[in-house]
Amino acid sequence: MAGTTAPGGVDASASVEPPPAGGHLPSVATSRLMRSTRDSALRTPGLHWNDVEEHAHGPSPVVGQRQTQKMNMYQAIRDALSIALTKDDSAIVFGEDVSFGGVFRTSMGLAEEFGRERVFNTPLTEQGIVGFAIGTAAMGQTAIAEIQFSDYIFPAFDQIVNEAAKFRYRSGGQYNVGGLTIRSPTMAVGHGGLYHSQSPEGYFLGAAGMKIVVPRSPIQAKGLLLASIRDPNPVLFLEPKILYRSAVEQVPIDDYTLPLSSAETVFRGSDLTILTYGTPLFSVETALALLANPPESIAHAIPASVRGASIEVLDLRTLLPWDMSAIEESVRRTRRCVVVHEAGRIGGLGADMAAEIQERCFLRLEAPVRRVTGWDTPVPLQYEKFYIPDALRILDAVVETLTF
Amino acid sequence: MASLRAIARRGGRRALTAIPAPPAFVPLQARRLHDQVNHGTLPHTGLPLTPKLEFFNSVASGPIPTFRVLDGEGRVLEGAEEPEIDRELARRLYENMNLLPALDNLLYNVQRQGKISFYMTSYGEEASIIGSAAALDNADEVLGQYREMGVLLWRGYTLDSVMAQCLGNQEDIATKGRQMPVHFGSPTHHFMTISSPLATQIPQAAGVGYALRRMRKPQIAVCYFGEGAASEGDFHAGLLLASTVPSPTLYFARNNGFAISTPAAEQYHGDGIASRGPGYGIDTIRVDGNDVLAVYVAVKEARRRCLEQGRAVLVEAMTYRVGHHSTSDDSFAYRSRAEVEDRKKIDNPHIRLRLYLQSKGWWTAEEEEELKSRLKKEVLTAFKRAEKLKRFPLETMFGDIYAGEEPWNIKEQKEELARLLKKYGNTWEPWKNELQKFENNGKEFTEKS
Numbered sequence: 007m008a009g010t011t012a013p014g015g016v017d018a019s020a021s022v023e024p025p026p027a028g029g030h031l032p033s034v035a036t037s038r039l040m041r042s043t044r045d046s047a048l049r050t051p052g053l054h055w056n057d058v059e060e061h062a063h064g065p066s067p068v069v070g071q072r073q074t075q076k077m078n079m080y081q082a083i084r085d086a087l088s089i090a091l092t093k094d095d096s097a098i099v100f101g102e103d104v105s106f107g108g109v110f111r112t113s114m115g116l117a118e119e120f121g122r123e124r125v126f127n128t129p130l131t132e133q134g135i136v137g138f139a140i141g142t143a144a145m146g147q148t149a150i151a152e153i154q155f156s157d158y159i160f161p162a163f164d165q166i167v168n169e170a171a172k173f174r175y176r177s178g179g180q181y182n183v184g185g186l187t188i189r190s191p192t193m194a195v196g197h198g199g200l201y202h203s204q205s206p207e208g209y210f211l212g213a214a215g216m217k218i219v220v221p222r223s224p225i226q227a228k229g230l231l232l233a234s235i236r237d238p239n240p241v242l243f244l245e246p247k248i249l250y251r252s253a254v255e256q257v258p259i260d261d262y263t264l265p266l267s268s269a270e271t272v273f274r275g276s277d278l279t280i281l282t283y284g285t286p287l288f289s290v291e292t293a294l295a296l297l298a299n300p301p302e303s304i305a306h307a308i309p310a311s312v313r314g315a316s317i318e319v320l321d322l323r324t325l326l327p328w329d330m331s332a333i334e335e336s337v338r339r340t341r342r343c344v345v346v347h348e349a350g351r352i353g354g355l356g357a358d359m360a361a362e363i364q365e366r367c368f369l370r371l372e373a374p375v376r377r378v379t380g381w382d383t384p385v386p387l388q389y390e391k392f393y394i395p396d397a398l399r400i401l402d403a404v405v406e407t408l409t410f
Numbered sequence: 411m412a413s414l415r416a417i418a419r420r421g422g423r424r425a426l427t428a429i430p431a432p433p434a435f436v437p438l439q440a441r442r443l444h445d446q447v448n449h450g451t452l453p454h455t456g457l458p459l460t461p462k463l464e465f466f467n468s469v470a471s472g473p474i475p476t477f478r479v480l481d482g483e484g485r486v487l488e489g490a491e492e493p494e495i496d497r498e499l500a501r502r503l504y505e506n507m508n509l510l511p512a513l514d515n516l517l518y519n520v521q522r523q524g525k526i527s528f529y530m531t532s533y534g535e536e537a538s539i540i541g542s543a544a545a546l547d548n549a550d551e552v553l554g555q556y557r558e559m560g561v562l563l564w565r566g567y568t569l570d571s572v573m574a575q576c577l578g579n580q581e582d583i584a585t586k587g588r589q590m591p592v593h594f595g596s597p598t599h600h601f602m603t604i605s606s607p608l609a610t611q612i613p614q615a616a617g618v619g620y621a622l623r624r625m626r627k628p629q630i631a632v633c634y635f636g637e638g639a640a641s642e643g644d645f646h647a648g649l650l651l652a653s654t655v656p657s658p659t660l661y662f663a664r665n666n667g668f669a670i671s672t673p674a675a676e677q678y679h680g681d682g683i684a685s686r687g688p689g690y691g692i693d694t695i696r697v698d699g700n701d702v703l704a705v706y707v708a709v710k711e712a713r714r715r716c717l718e719q720g721r722a723v724l725v726e727a728m729t730y731r732v733g734h735h736s737t738s739d740d741s742f743a744y745r746s747r748a749e750v751e752d753r754k755k756i757d758n759p760h761i762r763l764r765l766y767l768q769s770k771g772w773w774t775a776e777e778e779e780e781l782k783s784r785l786k787k788e789v790l791t792a793f794k795r796a797e798k799l800k801r802f803p804l805e806t807m808f809g810d811i812y813a814g815e816e817p818w819n820i821k822e823q824k825e826e827l828a829r830l831l832k833k834y835g836n837t838w839e840p841w842k843n844e845l846q847k848f849e850n851n852g853k854e855f856t857e858k859s
């Protein structure tokens with residue numbers, strides 16, 4: 007996908023019919039962002055095989071011999087955890103309800119496979135879970151902690167922001183918790199309301215010393231999670247929960263990583279850059295199909311002049327520290343930028359993006375950097391369809407920015 | 411406590427006699443672990459000294475016993491005092507204990523049909539909830555976790571209100587459709603709005619109790635929580651405050667054996683939740699949560715002490731979560747069907763109370779029939795009515811964020827939504843259809859000038 011067809015050339019026939027009120031939901035299964043063949047999976051940009059030294063005495067498998075398997079996102083995450091546990095004796099996986107497989111099935115069978123000493127339930131205490139994880143990581147071990155929902159991460163806020171993030175700095179580099187990874191399901195499912203649909207990443211943007219990663223698909227989740235686990239810094243790994251089942255790809259079965267702090271250009275274009283991460287990528291894809299080929303019902307609002315626009319889409323993947331050079335390079339080229347996230351507008355990542363972009367690209371910009379975000383309200387259950395930035399809101403922002 | 415005293419003085423003598431004054435500060439008194447020769451005390455503390463190297467890990471000998479009144483067959487346990495419960499109260503307890511599963515059956519099923527987004531049943535815990543609710547003053551301020559709908563029902567919360575909240579329709583004054591089902595709240599019923607983050611209500615309840623005392627009310631704060639939630643830091647913070655500051659707060663732990671999939675055995679190493687009470691120096695009791703009479707008696711006494719001492723009291727009700735955790739859970743992934751069936755048969759709170767009622771001549775088979783079919787009908791009628799109602803107007807999404815003047819960003823975002831809905835809301839099917847679900851069909855936006 008990367009750098010292949012411009013979205014204007016997308017075969018939009020599947021998307022021109024209005025999707026159900028969920029908007030972005032049905033497009034995940036059919037998304038062009040999903041690598042559904044072995045071939046395309048193995049050509050995932052930035053993919054780094056980690057098993058080369060295991061084949062030190064013989065030839066390491068050439069790409070032609072690599073295998074893939076159809077997995078959804080929770081299976082790909084489970085696969086990454088299994089590899090981490092297999093290759094690193096010090097690795098442990100724990101959290102609330104982890105033993106029986108986790109409420110999203112991401113640790114299914116791991117307790118049976120690796121034993122209860124390494125994969126276990128904790129009592130119900132997020133601050134305890136993260137504090138415990140910090141302790142094991144401070145001893146040089148690999149701690150993979152699960153917080154059941156990112157909405158429930160706040161009891162651990164102190165441990166994460168004041169402790170994990172600052173561990174290295176405050177000890178003059180003598181101590182660190184690089185072995186710490188905190189995984190947590192995030193973003194909306196369409197009917198979660200205040201406490202099952204939040205995107206809390208904005209609260210953590212000031213936690214210098216910690217990284218924040220959000221995958222968009224099974225292949226991405228596996229590679230980015232393994233990279234996060236092995237990164238010498240604590241990482242908050244936020245998994246868009248609506249994608250656990252709906253996102254399906256052919257996932258390479260071997261041990262591989264994808265680079266952190268590296269955005270991926272998922273669609274190449276020249277007229278406008280969309281910056282986003284996680285679930286909204288699929289709404290963006292739908293929006294671009296609608297832009298190229300607007301159905302009757304909205305055609306009146308989409309001028310013919312913008313329908314052929316070529317839109318670039320960056321999946322930020324790592325939110326902290328983000329890939330500034332990729333963003334700057336892209337926006338300098340396209341001169342227009344729209345940032346999309348589910349989190350509210352004030353205190354969201356879009357604010358930082360817009361500020362950095364206008365400082366760096368001021369004279370290049372043809373339009374103000376536009377943000378399409380959740381409103382600055384709590385996430386309201388019965389109103390979620392009009393809270394979450396859907397394809398149409400993204401489309402409208404793109405049109406307005408193109409015609410500014 | 412000086413400030414409370416001062417307030418009491420200012421409040422005058424009448425207030426002082428109406429409500430017991432907060433207890434005087436009692437210096438820490440160590441328990442004598444063993445009778446032994448007196449070796450004096452540790453200077454400045456009053457703590458007795460001992461030459462024996464001895465560790466301890468309980469404050470009673472053996473496990474904390476469970477208070478019970480009715481045995482498995484609904485007979486008053488030998489040595490138990492039969493509580494003073496008359497025919498009317500006993501029948502009311504039983505009816506409410508039946509109303510809960512009647513609602514649960516319907517709402518669980520309609521969730522399966524996709525008509526509501528979520529639901530949590532009280533199956534198995536009816537005696538704990540109804541028995542405790544009955545022992546409280548209806549104006550005691552309740553802070554629940556989420557499985558305490560029965561307290562509201564006991565206090566007269568209507569079936570229409572239950573349906574409104576679970577469906578999130580325009581009569582849902584509890585959350586105006588903003589929160590998930592079972593997140594009830596009603597100032598009239600002295601029941602603060604449920605919030606999904608666990609255990610947050612536990613320290614809040616300490617503050618509520620303190621405020622009630624300062625307001626010189628003859629009521630207490632009552633805080634419900636699961637044995638799982640009791641693992642949160644907020645549990646420890648809350649009990650510490652309510653015991654130390656102190657505050658008249660009754661903590662009611664529903665120990666139903668599970669926190670989603672995690673069995674109580676993996677939740678704590680100590681003797682349940684009750685063993686923690688003495689650590690905070692508060693009166694504590696463990697009660698058979700499937701024995702509605704025992705729960706009633708224990709909570710009545712707990713409430714009396716709470717009000718009298720002005721300090722927290724802890725009740726741990728031992729029960730069993732017969733249902734799945736919620737509609738998002740399939741508990742047979744971590745416990746056997748047979749275990750659940752077994753528990754339902756061997757220790758059924760409904761059967762125990764029914765047998766007791768029958769032995770008193772307070773209940774007949776015909777009344778049983780009549781009650782079950784009446785409740786089923788009432789619940790269904792309420793649902794059918796509620797199902798036809800629309801949601802609150804769409805603009806409700808932006809309401810109640812702040813009191814007072816609406817900030818600029820909310821104003822602008824409402825205008826942004828209005829612009830979008832005017833542009834696409836009449837033609838784009840997904841939005842058009844969604845708008846129909848709201849009272850006023852979104853016209854406050856689409857027809858805004």
Ligand SMILES: Cc1ncc(C[n+]2csc(CCOP(=O)(O)OP(=O)(O)O)c2C)c(N)n1
Pocket residue numbers: 102130132154155158161557606607608635636637638639640664666668669670731735
């Ligand atoms: C802070 C927080 N962490 C995790 C959760 C997810 N969660 C919801 S209910 C639950 C289990 C609670 O068990 P318990 O307190 O025993 O209550 P029960 O469901 O048994 O009534 C969990 C882990 C949450 N809601 N809040």
Ligand SMILES: [Mg+2]
Pocket residue numbers: 636637638664665666667668669670731
């Ligand atoms: Mg429980």
